[in-house]
Structure formats: structure tokens, C-alpha cells
Amino acid sequence: MLRRTLALAALAVPAIAPHALAQSNAVPGLDILMYDMTDLAFMGRRGPAFPNGESGFMVGHSWCNTGTVNLPWASEVNGVMVDQFPRISFLLARESNGRMVQISGRSFCKYSPTAFNFSTGPCLPCNVTGGSFFFVGCSDTYGSGINSSQYALGPSEELNPWLGTWNVAGSYFDRGDPALAGAAGVDSVRSLTFSQVQAFDSVKNRIVVRDGEIQAGATYYAQVQAVVQGEPAIERDNNISNRQVGISGSGGTWTTNTIGSSQNGSVLTRWSGATFDRNNNGTGDGSFLVAVKTSGPTAGMYHYEYAIHNIDNHRGGASFRIPVAPGAIVANAGFRDLDTDPLNDWTFSQVGNEVVFTAVGTNALDWNTIYNCWFDCSIAPGAGSMTIDQARPGTGALSVAVASRVPSGLAFANKFSVGGSCGNCTSTYYELFTSANPFDLNGTSTTATLQNGSYTVSRSTVAFVPVAGQNLGLGLSGQTTVTLPFALPYPGGSTTQLQVVSSGYVSPGTPNLVQLLPSALQLMQGQPRWAAFWTLMNPSATSANNVWFDANAQRAILTWNAVPLLGTTGNNTFQIQFFPNGTVHTVFQNIANSTFARMTGWTTGGNFADPGSRDLSATTTPFTLCPNPFDGLALDASANPVLGTTLQWQISGIPGATGWAALLRSLTRATPPIDLTSVGMPGCFAHVVDPVATFVLAPGASVSLPESLPSSTNLIGLNLVGQAVAFNPPLNALGLVVSNATVLSLGL
Numbered sequence: 001m002l003r004r005t006l007a008l009a010a011l012a013v014p015a016i017a018p019h020a021l022a023q024s025n026a027v028p029g030l031d032i033l034m035y036d037m038t039d040l041a042f043m044g045r046r047g048p049a050f051p052n053g054e055s056g057f058m059v060g061h062s063w064c065n066t067g068t069v070n071l072p073w074a075s076e077v078n079g080v081m082v083d084q085f086p087r088i089s090f091l092l093a094r095e096s097n098g099r100m101v102q103i104s105g106r107s108f109c110k111y112s113p114t115a116f117n118f119s120t121g122p123c124l125p126c127n128v129t130g131g132s133f134f135f136v137g138c139s140d141t142y143g144s145g146i147n148s149s150q151y152a153l154g155p156s157e158e159l160n161p162w163l164g165t166w167n168v169a170g171s172y173f174d175r176g177d178p179a180l181a182g183a184a185g186v187d188s189v190r191s192l193t194f195s196q197v198q199a200f201d202s203v204k205n206r207i208v209v210r211d212g213e214i215q216a217g218a219t220y221y222a223q224v225q226a227v228v229q230g231e232p233a234i235e236r237d238n239n240i241s242n243r244q245v246g247i248s249g250s251g252g253t254w255t256t257n258t259i260g261s262s263q264n265g266s267v268l269t270r271w272s273g274a275t276f277d278r279n280n281n282g283t284g285d286g287s288f289l290v291a292v293k294t295s296g297p298t299a300g301m302y303h304y305e306y307a308i309h310n311i312d313n314h315r316g317g318a319s320f321r322i323p324v325a326p327g328a329i330v331a332n333a334g335f336r337d338l339d340t341d342p343l344n345d346w347t348f349s350q351v352g353n354e355v356v357f358t359a360v361g362t363n364a365l366d367w368n369t370i371y372n373c374w375f376d377c378s379i380a381p382g383a384g385s386m387t388i389d390q391a392r393p394g395t396g397a398l399s400v401a402v403a404s405r406v407p408s409g410l411a412f413a414n415k416f417s418v419g420g421s422c423g424n425c426t427s428t429y430y431e432l433f434t435s436a437n438p439f440d441l442n443g444t445s446t447t448a449t450l451q452n453g454s455y456t457v458s459r460s461t462v463a464f465v466p467v468a469g470q471n472l473g474l475g476l477s478g479q480t481t482v483t484l485p486f487a488l489p490y491p492g493g494s495t496t497q498l499q500v501v502s503s504g505y506v507s508p509g510t511p512n513l514v515q516l517l518p519s520a521l522q523l524m525q526g527q528p529r530w531a532a533f534w535t536l537m538n539p540s541a542t543s544a545n546n547v548w549f550d551a552n553a554q555r556a557i558l559t560w561n562a563v564p565l566l567g568t569t570g571n572n573t574f575q576i577q578f579f580p581n582g583t584v585h586t587v588f589q590n591i592a593n594s595t596f597a598r599m600t601g602w603t604t605g606g607n608f609a610d611p612g613s614r615d616l617s618a619t620t621t622p623f624t625l626c627p628n629p630f631d632g633l634a635l636d637a638s639a640n641p642v643l644g645t646t647l648q649w650q651i652s653g654i655p656g657a658t659g660w661a662a663l664l665r666s667l668t669r670a671t672p673p674i675d676l677t678s679v680g681m682p683g684c685f686a687h688v689v690d691p692v693a694t695f696v697l698a699p700g701a702s703v704s705l706p707e708s709l710p711s712s713t714n715l716i717g718l719n720l721v722g723q724a725v726a727f728n729p730p731l732n733a734l735g736l737v738v739s740n741a742t743v744l745s746l747g748l
Contacts, residue, residue, distance in 0.1 A: 027230035031067030037243040041144035044202025050252040051211035056203030058148035061224040064123035064139035071134035075113035096218035100271040102370040103213035108153040161312035162286035164229035284396020286312030317365035318391035325409035333375040364391035379407035383748030413640040413747035421632025422684035423737035430601025450582030453627035469550030474502040489582040518599035535598040633739035641744035644711030664691035680734030687741030
């Protein structure tokens with residue numbers, strides 16, 4: 001009990017500043033989106049006979065400027081190379097036998113000399129003004145043919161991926177290939193020429209893959225990554241695009257194709273059955289992504305497979321340290337890098353309560369590279385982190401910790417929802433008829449009676465009024481406005497005008513878009529409307545088969561008179577009658593058979609929850625709608641409750657005119673929940689016992705409250721239960737409604 005008391009005292013709701021991740025040269029508003037990995041091409045082969053040679057590949061990409069500032073783009077000024085343009089890196093990976101590995105070497109990057117600024121892509125509009133820039137909203141697309149130009153391919157190791165910078169003087173392009181000696185190799189004037197490049201083979205500097213890495217039955221993925229000088233780290237989640245690709249053939253001659261669509265993120269996010277997380281070295285250096293896949297136990301041992309992707313960390317990784325529980329048995333450890341040299345494979349050791357893989361020589365895990373390690377352990381997967389020690393000196397900490405599944409024996413942070421909200425009500429009713437659900441309201445009527453701001457809906461026996469008045473002359477997709485001789489009240493307002501649509505629905509005041517066929521989504525997301533008989537009708541503007549308006553001080557009637565459906569011969573006759581007291585009758589005289597979807601009903605719109613189709617023919621007693629629709633309070637947390645972090649409690653769905661709302665927090669969950677019907681809250685249940693309350697006066701539709709979690713491991717496994725409550729008198733007798741409960745299970 002003392003532990004729980006102290007824990008609740010420590011769990012406060014102060015706001016703290018988020019951890020800043022901007023690097024030293026960050027440019028606010030700069031955001032480049034890599035939105036497509038377009039194609040993969042086989043460029044050629046070299047070396048000994050298959051399977052002892054290697055092949056060259058290249059991929060294409062599309063990217064655009066989705067930020068708010070233009071990206072400077074110039075490769076030369078007055079004949080001297082400058083570092084004012086982005087680069088693109090490439091990678092190929094293979095998933096087979098439960099493992100995801102990089103099969104390409106650390107390929108050269110595309111040093112892209114020119115921005116084309118196309119008016120295509122998802123970032124539009126393209127705002128071209130003047131100068132050498134990648135302009136906001138514009139895109140560039142480089143197919144594999146353009147990207148394969150060896151004249152523009154330079155070493156990835158010359159780039160600082162965290163800052164996006166490049167030292168021009170003495171670079172590969174400055175020296176040429178073969179390299180020039182003396183001052184010509186360090187003068188920042190390009191020495192790599194087209195004649196030099198023409199002497200290259202078809203594989204050099206491209207995406208290089210050894211013959212043995214292409215295996216039958218495997219799944220392959222290609223990846224492209226933008227390296228942009230000054231792009232803030234917080235904007236880099238969309239810098240990588242990956243896509244499944246096909247590689248087939250024999251004897252070293254390969255046929256390639258793309259499969260499915262591209263998605264953003266490291267290729268490791270495609271690893272089936274794996275979990276992954278990412279972290280960077282604060283503001284000092286870039287990030288690593290760690291993916292892990294666990295299995296077992298088999299003969300008492302669990303298998304751990306890790307793949308570590310250096311996304312943009314300049315200093316590189318020199319060791320992987322993985323915590324293990326005391327007394328753990330570890331066996332069958334293994335490691336994979338990009339080459340076939342066993343002399344530089346990382347070494348394995350178990351040091352105290354850690355499994356450690358350590359780099360040999362200069363074989364660090366550098367950016368745009370994936371290394372793998374694995375082992376068996378007697379301890380089941382638990383919460384923890386892989387620690388990656390930096391390989392070289394520089395800014396930032398000596399290591400980067402990335403959350404992962406490890407054999408720690410510690411509980412994971414977790415959150416889950418319990419129960420539901422109460423007081424929910426809808427202002428919508430409808431019945432949707434499909435070809436499998438024939439219209440069964442022929443010769444009947446439905447009445448909506450306005451009382452206390454809401455409709456009570458019932459089946460009725462209202463007489464059809466003979467057609468009279470004005471022919472509105474509507475055609476297919478037609479809409480017109482009619483003026484009423486009285487003010488018509490309806491749930492949520494009053495109007496003297498109706499918007500009449502040929503496809504069988506009427507809107508008060510603000511018109512809905514003209515929509516030929518009905519759907520629940522369109523109904524719920526739109527403006528208020530009466531759907532008399534919403535379907536694909538085609539009135540003729542030159543005949544009596546149209547929509548008629550007949551009105552006087554006592555009533556107004558809209559009649560669809562023998563209106564045919566599009567492309568059919570059957571006619572439909574129905575009307576909707578409006579009265580000054582707000583009563584609305586919908587009368588069906590004759591409805592033809594149809595395979596089109598049809599709908600009748602009413603909604604206030606507003607994007608509230610869909611109540612579902614109601615069988616009106618089976619409705620024998622009146623039902624009352626809600627004057628103010630309410631989807632219920634909802635409580636969630638912005639993240640899993642990891643000790644040492646701050647998350648947000650998120651209360652949403654708060655109805656308008658709510659006087660106050662509160663977050664109730666407790667270390668004790670009510671099991672079973674407490675039924676609150678007896679206190680005037682029917683359908684409501686309490687899930688917290690002796691809670692601490694945090695009040696918010698006059699809240700908006702949603703509220704966020706921070707929860708700072710101590711870093712003490714003594715709190716692992718502790719449950720913190722939250723539930724929201726709001727005061728809104730119309731919703732029930734007591735005027736209080738509650739949300740679902742969210743349980744936070746604290747962990748690592």
C-alpha cells in the first residue's frame with residue numbers, strides 16, 4: 001500500500017518541454033518528402049563466372065518539397081563545386097528464413113546536380129519563383145536510368161548524414177577516378193570527367209550485389225533515402241521510401257520488377273513479425289533503428305534476431321549491448337555485416353548482465369547500412385533497450401539507447417481501454433436499401449414530430465396529396481432553392497428556404513453537395529438533410545415526370561411525380577410534407593423495383609458516429625432522437641507509459657456547452673465496475689476507486705493533460721487507471737457522463 005501511495009504522489013500532471021531533436025544547422029520549415037521508389041533495374045554483371053561474381057542494380061525515386069521554405073540547389077558556382085544540393089542513397093534488402101538483411105554493399109550516393117521542379121506529386125501546388133532552388137510544392141522524378149549515371153555517383157562516406165553536409169575540397173569528384181595528384185585534387189574544381197566514367201564497367205559505384213545474395217524464394221525490398229542539408233530531424237520520418245521488388249533469373253542475368261506500393265520508413269519496418277524502434281543521439285548526431293524478431297521457446301531457449309539500421313548517424317556504431325536477466329544462459333550467437341571477410345566480423349561476449357557484440361578494426365556500422373546479430377537465451381522477451389556505442393568522437397553522447405525486446409525479465413509499458421462511454425445519443429435515423437434488401441415501405445408513411453428540439457419518429461398513415469403547384473424542372477444532378485411561406489423549425493435551427501436535389505433529398509439552409517447515390521458516410525459527414533427517397537433518379541425537365549413544389553401558409557409539399565431512375569423504365573412517386581410546427585411526413589405512394597442503393601431518413605450531419613441502418617418496417621413504436629448528438633466521451637493516452645517519459649491523457653468527444661470536465665486517476669481499478677444507474681447515470685460505470693481528480697473548466701471538444709512518469713524501476717508493472725467525466729445536464733438526470741477507462745501499465 002505504501003508503494004502505491006508514494007507512486008500516486010509521484011505521478012503528477014505538470015507540463016514539460018519535449019526533448020529537442022534539432023541539429024545545429026536546422027532550417028525551420030524545411031521538409032523533403034521521398035514519396036516513391038519508382039523502379040529497379042539490372043545494370044550488368046562483372047567478375048568470375050556465376051555464382052562468384054557480382055551484379056549492379058539501380059533504383060528510381062520521386063520526391064517533393066512538402067515544407068514551407070525553398071531548398072537551395074546549386075552544384076557549381078563559377079566553375080567551383082559547392083555544397084548546396086541534396087543527395088540520395090540506395091539500399092537493397094532480403095527477407096528469408098526469418099531474417100532481414102542488407103544484400104547490397106554500401107553503394108555510392110546520387111549527387112543530384114539539378115532541380116527540375118515538376119508540377120506533379122503530392123506536394124502541389126508547385127510555387128516556382130526564381131533562382132536555383134527546389135521550390136515548395138514541386139517534385140523531381142529520377143528513374144533508374146538517370147540515377148545510374150556514374151558521372152553523378154559519389155561515396156556515401158564523404159557525407160555527414162546528420163547535418164547533410166559534404167566537404168567539396170579533396171572529394172571523389174574533386175580528385176577524379178583515377179585520382180589526380182597535387183593541387184588539382186584539392187581545388188574544388190570537378191576532375192571526374194565523362195571520359196573517365198566511360199571507362200567504368202557496368203557495376204562500378206552502383207548498387208552492388210554478390211551473386212550468392214540473390215536466392216530463390218526470398219522477398220526483396222529496395223530503399224531510397226534523401227540526405228538534405230539543414231532538414232530538421234523532426235521532419236525526416238518521410239525521407240526514406242521503400243518498396244517490395246522482384247529479382248528473378250539465373251546465371252547472373254536478372255529480371256526485375258516492382259511489387260505493390262512504396263511506403264515511408266526504413267526497409268526494416270517491412271520485416272514480417274518484427275517490432276522496431278528508433279532513437280538518435282540527442283541534438284548531436286543521428287539515429288539508429290533497431291528491429292527485433294523473437295521466437296520460442298524451443299528446448300527452453302528463446303531465439304532473438306536483431307537488425308540494426310544506421311539511418312543518419314555520422315559517428316557510426318562500434319558495439320551493440322543488450323541487457324539480459326541475471327542467471328541467463330546465452331548460446332548460438334552470430335553476426336552479419338556487408339562483406340564476406342570473417343576477419344572483421346564483430347566479436348561476441350557475455351559481460352555481466354549484458355550480451356555484447358563489438359566491432360573489429362574499422363568495421364563500424366555506418367549510415368545507410370544494416371548489420372545483424374542473433375543469439376538464443378533462456379529468458380523470455382521483456383522490456384529494455386539495445387545500447388549502441390558510437391564508433392568515433394564527435395558531438396553528442398557516447399552511446400545511443402534504442403528501446404527493444406530483450407531478455408531482461410522486465411515488463412513492457414502497455415496501455416489498454418476498459419468499458420465504454422455513456423449518455424451516447426444520435427440525431428440521425430435512416431434505412432439503407434440494397435439490391436439484397438428490397439424496399440418494403442411502399443404505400444406507407446413516416447412522421448417526424450418535433451418536440452423539445454428533437455424528432456420523435458413513428459410509422460403513420462398520412463394520405464398522399466395530389467400533385468399540384470410548380471414544376472421545378474430538375475434534371476439529373478439538379479438542385480434548386482424553394483422559399484417557404486413560413487419559418488420551418490427543425491433540430492438545430494429554423495429556415496424559410498429548402499434546397500431540393502433531384503436524387504431525392506432536401507436540405508434546410510446550407511445545401512449539401514449533389515450526390516446521386518446514397519451512402520452512410522456522405523449522410524453523416526454532410527449538412528442537415530431529409531432523405532425522402534435518395535437514389536439515382538433522373539427527372540425530365542420537359543414533362544410532368546419531375547419534382548413539384550406546392551405551398552401555402554398551412555403546409556409545403558415536395559412531390560417526386562413518377563420520376564424514373566437513371567437508365568430504367570420504373571417510376572417513383574413519393575412526397576415530403578412540411579408543417580409550420582416542424583412536423584415532417586414522408587409518404588411513399590409507388591416505388592419501383594431497383595438494384596440501385598436507396599435511402600430514407602434524417603440527419604443533423606456534423607460527422608457524428610453512424611447509428612447504422614434501422615429496419616423501419618419492423619419499427620412498431622415511436623423512437624426519439626437526441627437534440628444534441630453525442631458520441632460519448634473517450635479517454636486515451638498519447639503513448640505507452642514508459643517510465644521516465646511524459647505522455648498526454650487525451651479526453652475527446654466533449655459535448656458543446658459542457659460546464660466542466662475532469663480526469664479521474666487512481667492506482668486501483670474497480671473490478672467489477674460500479675453501475676451508476678441508481679444515482680441518475682443510466683448506462684454509466686465507474687472504473688476507478690478513490691480517484692484523484694484534475695478539473696478543467698469550460699473545456700473545448702478535447703483536452704490534453706500531461707502525465708510525467710518517474711524513471712524508477714520500482715514502478716514497473718504498476719497500473720494507473722484513468723477515466724474522464726463531464727458535466728452536461730441534458731445528457732442524463734444527474735447531468736454527468738463518463739468515458740471508457742484507460743489503464744496504463746507502467747514499464748520500459
